[in-house]
Amino acid sequence: MVGESRDAMDPPKEEKLVIRKRTRATGPRVKTGCLTCKSRHLKCDERRPTCFRCERGGLNCAGYGYSLTPKSILGSSSPYSVTHIPSPLRDHEALLPKESRAIEYFHVKVAPHLAGHFHQRFWTEGVLQMSARHVAVRHALISLSTMFETDLLRHSLQDVPKEKEQYALETFNAAIRDLLTMLHDPTTVYVPLAVCIIFVCLDSMRMNSKAVVKHVEGGIMLLNMWFRHQQRRLPLQPSLTASDKTLMEEVLIPIFTWLGMMATTFGRPGLVLDPGLTQPISDGPAPAMESLEQAISVFMRDVTEVFGFSAAMAEMKFQSTVDDKIIAQHERLQGAVHNWKVDFDRMVSKKWSTWTPSSMLSIGMVNAIHLSIRYWLEGCAAPTESIWDDYKSVYEEILGLVEDVVQSTRMVPEHRVRSFHFEMGYIPPLQFVLWRCRYPQIRRKALRILRDLPRQECLFDSKQIAVLYAQVISLEEESLGIPLGETPSDDQLPPESSRIHRIDFPPLPPTSRGRPVNFLSRPNGLDGGWHVRSQYLGLKEMEFLRWFDMKSGTI
Template identity: 25%
Template sequence: MARKGNRKVRTGCITCKARKVKCDEGKPSCVRCIKTGRVCDGYLLKIDVRDPVGSRDATTLTLHRPHHVFPGANSSSEGHALQFFCETAGPLMSGTADPYFWTNIVLQFSAFEPAVRHAVISISDLFQQSYYTPESNAKIRFDDQTIALKHYNNAIHGLKDIKSEHKESVVLLVCVLFVCIEFIRGDREAALRHCTHGVEILKTSPQHAWTQQHLLPIFRRLNEFAFFFSDENSEFSDISDLAGPIPTTFSTFSEAQEMLDGIFNHTTRIMRSSRKSHSLPKTASGMFEPQKKISVFSQYFTDKSTISRLLNTWLKLFSEFDPKMTELDALAAKHCKYGAEYGLKMYRCFLLTRYECCRIWLNIAFDDPKSGYERSVDNFDRVLKQLSWLESQIPHEGPFSDPVSPPFVFETGFGANLFFLVTTCCDLEMRLELIRLMSIFALPRENLWEKDVLIAAAKKIIEVEHGTKFEDLAQSPTAPSYSEETPTEDEDEDAEAEEEPDFGTPEIWAEQGESQDGSGTGEENGAHKSGKVLRRDNLALFGSYLMILNPFMSGKIGS
C-alpha cells in the first residue's frame, strides 16, 4: 500500500536528522531547534546524483560552486573572489589590529548589501593580483583592473539603493571599503577624499552603538592617516569629541588600542602645532636656515599636560591588563597550533611601541630635537629591548613564520612607527638598530606607507645628518646588540639562566628609575653608552620635524 502524506525529504538540518524529527528548514538555523533550545548544526551541501548522460541511477557527485556558497554572488568569478577574501585577504587585512571587522562584519554585510559585496569583490581582485605577484618590491603593479573597477563602480551606484534602517552605518562601512580600494591602488588623493567624507558623515549621523564599537575606531586611525598624508596646511575634522569616557579597565587588546589611538591623534595634533610654530625658511641655495627660538601659547602646554596624564592612565590600565594576556599566551601555546601565542606578543609590543612614540613626541614638541632626545633615551632603549625580544619569539612554523609577507595591510603597523623613531633619535647606534628592526617587522605596504621608501628615507637622513655613507656605518663593528641585557655589578650572580623578559609588565618602566610620566632625563643612560655618535643638528637637513610631518619628502630622497 502506498505511503500517505507528504513525500519524505532529506534536506533538513543535521540536528533534526539526528533526532529523527521533521525540520522546518529555516535558514540559517531552523525554528524547531531554536524553540527547543538546541544548537542547529546547519545543513549539508546539496549534491546532484546524476549521470552525465542523464541517468537517474548514476552516482556522479557535483559539488557546490563558490557562487552558490556565498549568497548574492551572481557568477563563479564573484564567488571565487568572495572565497579568496574570506580565506586569505580578510584575515590578513587588519595587520596589527583586531581582524574581526574584516573577517566577520564585512562578510556578513556582503551577504545582503550589494554595495558591500561589490566593494569586497573589488578589494579581493586587487589583493589577489598583488598577492601572487612575484615582485618583492612594495610598489604593487596590476595587470588588469577592469574587474576591480567594474565592481567599484557598481558599489558606488549601489549606495543609493541601500534600504537598511541604519543607512548611515552601512554607508560608513562602504566608505571604509572604498578607502581600502584606493589604498591598494595607491591613490592618495582619492583615499583622502573618502576619509574626509566618511568623517563628516560620522560626525553628523546618529551615534548608534554598533557604529561606535566597530566603525569609530577605524575612522580614528584613518584620521591619523589623513594627518600624515594630507598637505601641511590642510584642515581635517577632529573626532575626539566622539570618544566615550575613559575606561576603568581593559578586557581586550582592542580596548587598549582604541584608547591609545585617541591619545596618538592628540599627540600628532601637538606635533603639527609645533611644526607650524617653528620657522624654517629656505636660503637661496635651498638649504634650511637654523631653527629660531619661538614663543608658544600656554594652551599647547596645557594640551601636553593632558596627554601626559592620559598616557599615565593608559599605562596603568595596560599594566593591569597585561598579566591576563600572559595567561592567554600560555593557554595559546598549549592548545593552539601555528604559533598563535606570537600574535598576542606582537600586539602587545606594537601597542607599547606606539606608547613610546607618544612619549617621545611630547618630549620634543616645542623644543629642539637634541634636548628632547636627551629626555627620551630611556624610551628609545625600551623600544629596542621590546622588539629585540619579540624578534627572538618569532615562531619557526605557522603564518607568522611565512617568509612571504602579505603585500598589503589596511592598518598602519610597525613600519611607520619605527620610521618616526629613527627620525627623532640622535644616537647613531640606536638608529642603525631601528632600521634593522624595521626591515624585520615592517610589511611591504601598510595602507600608503611603503617599507622600501621608509627604509631608504631613514638611511638618507642618517647619511645627511651624520655626514657619512650608510654602507660605511652599517659595516661598523661597534653596533650593540639589544637582544640580551648586560648584567650590572649589583645583579644576582646566581641568575645565570636568564629569564625571558616580559616587556608588558610594569617592571620595564620601574627598572629604569624614571618619573611616573615617563619623561626621564636619560642622562645616566646616555652617559654610559660606548661609541655614542650623535647627529650634527646644525646639518640636519631632513630634521625630525620635517620628516615626521611631511613623509612625502621621502619620495624625493635618494635621487
C-alpha cells in the first residue's frame, strides 16, 4: 500500500491470494429479438417487420416468432401455437451434434434461400415448427440441409466429404420410414405434405424428374383424399385446428397447385387438385390481401384454372366454331386475373411504407409473372401464332422487371453460387417471352438473361431451357435466309408457316443421344395438319449440348 516499504531482500510474508471473478452488470435476459439474430448470438435492434441489423448485413430477417397466424386464432393444442412449439434451436440439446448442426444450418442458410420471394412462412417458420414435433419432418429437413451444403461445396469447386452425402441419404431413408406411420391420420395431413415438398427439393437437386413427379403425385393424391374425408367427416370426428386450416389454405395448397402444373410439364398430365381445394376452406368470406404470400395464394387459384383452360384450348382453338360456354369462361378468367391485379396494386399502395428492398424485388417478380399469365390467357385461344406479335411492349416490360430482380440478386455473393431454388420465379416469364415473342432483338435478350442465370427452379433448369428455345429460334428463322451467325433486323419476323405451335416431350426413355423432343408447326395453314420435326436434345454433364435430327413428317 502507499506509505509502506519493505526491504527487497526480506522474505515476503505469507499472503492469501484472492482472485476476483470479472463481472459485468447485467439486466434481465432479453428473450425478444428476431430469430436470425438469436441464432447468430447477436443483439437485435428489434425493428419491425425486419430488423436493421439483418437488413444492413444482407440477411433474411426470420421475424420474431414461429406463429403462422395471430395468437387470437391459435388454439393451445395447435401444433403451430407459439406457446406449444419450442424453438427448434432450443431443442438442439436433445439431438446429436451433427443433427443439431444440420438444423441450425437449415435455419440460418437454407431456409432463407429456399423461401425466395413467395414461400417465407413455409420454409422459415412452418417446416421448422413441424421438425420440433415430428421426426419425419426433422429427418427430411436434416437430409435437405446436408444435401444443400454439399451442393454449395460442389458449386464452389470444393471437395465434398463422402460422409456428408452418405448422411444425407441415411436421413432421407429414415424420413421415409417415419412417414409410413402418419399417412392415414387426417389431423396431421400437413406432416406428410411437408415431407413431400422437402423430397421434391431433394430429388430436384439430383435432377431425378421421375422421383419428383412421384412425390408431387403422392402429395396431390393425399390432399384430394383428405378433402374427400373432410366432406364426409361427422361433426364429432377430430379435424384440423384453425391455424392448420390457414396453413393448408394459404401455404400447402398453393404450393401443390404449381407443383402439379410442373408435373404436367414433365410428363404427368391430368395431375390436378380437387376443384374444392382451390376454394377457401376457412369459414366466412375470403380475407383481404395482407401479404405477398397471401396474394400469391389467391393468384394460384386463378392460375390453376388458366392452366386448365389453356391446355383445353390447345386443340379446341383450331375448330371452326367455339362453344359459347368456352367464350364465357375465357372472359370470366380474364376478369378474375384483372381483378386480382387491382386488389394486389391496392395492397402494395396501402402498405408502401412497410416494404423493404427485398419486398420491392418480390413485387417486381410478381408483376412479371402476372404479365406472363395475363397475356398468355389473352392469346391462348387464337389459332394463329402471329397474334403474339401484338405484345411487343409487354415482352419489353417483362424483361425489364426480370432484369431488375436478377441484377439486384447478383449483388448477394451467395446467390451467385447457389443454383437451386424451390420456387418458380424468373424462368416462366423468360420462357413466355422466348416462345411467344418473335422480335429478334427482344428474343435474344431474353436468351442472354437466361444463359447468364445459373439457376434451377425445381425441375426447370435455365441451361436446358436456354438450349431448347435457342433451337426454336433457329428452326423458326431458317426460312428468313439470314447468313449463319447474323441476327435478323427487328422487322424481320418468321412467317406463320415456320412458327412452332407446340413443343412435346414424348414419354420415351432417353437414349445415348439424349432426350427426344417434338416441334410441331403448320406449314400448310390451319387446315393442313401438323408437321412434326423430332430431334434429340443431347446433354452431357449439363455443359455440352447438341441437337440431333431424328425424323420429320406431317401428321
